[in-house]
Amino acid sequence: MRDVFHEQLDSMFADLSEICQEVETSVRLATQALLNGDAEVAEQVIAADATIDSARERVEDTAFSLLSLQQPVAGDLRVVVSALRMVSELERMGDLSVHVAKIARLRVPDVAVPEEARPTVARMAEVAEDMVRRVASVITEKDVDAAIALGRDDEEMDSLRRSSFTQLLSDDWQHGVESAVDIALLGRYYERIADHAVSVANRVVFVVTGQFPSAREPSAS
Numbered sequence: 001m002r003d004v005f006h007e008q009l010d011s012m013f014a015d016l017s018e019i020c021q022e023v024e025t026s027v028r029l030a031t032q033a034l035l036n037g038d039a040e041v042a043e044q045v046i047a048a049d050a051t052i053d054s055a056r057e058r059v060e061d062t063a064f065s066l067l068s069l070q071q072p073v074a075g076d077l078r079v080v081v082s083a084l085r086m087v088s089e090l091e092r093m094g095d096l097s098v099h100v101a102k103i104a105r106l107r108v109p110d111v112a113v114p115e116e117a118r119p120t121v122a123r124m125a126e127v128a129e130d131m132v133r134r135v136a137s138v139i140t141e142k143d144v145d146a147a148i149a150l151g152r153d154d155e156e157m158d159s160l161r162r163s164s165f166t167q168l169l170s171d172d173w174q175h176g177v178e179s180a181v182d183i184a185l186l187g188r189y190y191e192r193i194a195d196h197a198v199s200v201a202n203r204v205v206f207v208v209t210g211q212f213p214s215a216r217e218p219s220a221s
Contacts, residue, residue, distance in 0.1 A: 020136035026097035
């Protein structure tokens with residue numbers, strides 16, 4: 001019976017990794033729609049969100065079933081509860097990708113990102129996508145070191161967000177309030193995707209070690 005239980009736990013984490021890969025695709029395609037002014041790709045991202053929502057429901061159903069039927073204790077309970085938190089974070093990351101796609105769709109046939117803001121926004125998108133890709137591996141491998149490294153690398157996203165605001169508030173900004181609002185929102189969406197990726201990675205650390213990274217003793221190195 002316990003073997004079946006642990007197989008179900010492993011299956012649930014495999015589902016989480018697959019959801020993360022779907023989110024990565026959503027982030028990539030939403031950015032493509034944004035930078036190219038592609039309404040068709042934006043619609044693809046928006047439609048695909050239903051798949052992520054359905055996958056979240058499956059993970060939740062499995063977790064609630066394990067909680068009610070198996071009555072897990074200690075480490076096993078930690079895994080199930082963490083999975084519930086993680087799938088919620090992943091779904092939110094998918095929702096944020098949809099928000100990016102909706103801005104792209106709203107501005108078609110124009111491109112929402114002015115040329116001078118394009119390098120910063122494109123880099124934010126690249127960092128966000130990379131963090132989602134890496135957290136999928138963290139989930140699969142339950143790699144504590146990679147999870148902690150992901151949290152440290154979030155600093156680049158914070159720096160890019162500050163740079164974006166500096167650009168928007170500059171006297172040289174010539175693209176109006178509407179465009180400034182778009183860029184501010186896009187910066188927030190990409191930053192939150194990265195934040196959720198770090199949160200998921202931290203929960204993997206908690207599953208493996210029983211502690212969140214900030215509570216763990218620093219290594220000798």
